[in-house]
Amino acid sequence: MSQEIAVIGSPDFTTGFRLAGVRKFENVPDDEKDERLDEAVQTVARDEGVGIVVMHADDLDHLSRDPRRVVETSVEPTFVTLGGDAGSSGLREQIKRAIGIDLMEED
Template identity: 40%
Template sequence: MEIAVVGSPEFTLGFQLAGVSNLYNPEGEEDLHSILRSLLNNKSVGLMVVDSTMLPTLPERLRDQLSASVSPTVLGIGTEEDTTLRETIRKAIGVDLWK
């Protein structure tokens, strides 16, 4: 299983330095939607890391698909506090580890 990272060049740089090779820097909303949809349907991707600042701009249906996806697991990561990771872990194992 592969890791795919979607975000700005500044966001994906750290992942590139860590050795991740599936990096996507969308140029506009349509490009972002297209990349996310194709990664959701890609069976070789097991984990999709997305810049959390991009998630609120997505259409509700696509956001629902991303949050419900098990394979690939979608993680929204950013500089602001976000409960996406907490909710993903809770859904995966059925326990809230932060309590």
């Protein structure tokens, strides 16, 4: 079972996670996102030791179709996007997709 957390994004975005102990990361400078972000997503998605991948929600705009589909549909690893327009409903949908139930469901 995959247990590590990985983070993908600009060095500014990944630094806080690295200081918190995240050891797997892909730094993609802002001026290289259109060229390198797809490859970073594919590399981390293939890593069997990674269970959760954290990205900034705005970075989804820089992904081509196939890597974006991986981010949006992958269960293991589960991609979690933070910031941007994703908001709490976006995180709620990501959690629901990852575990298969809606924890916030009202009766």
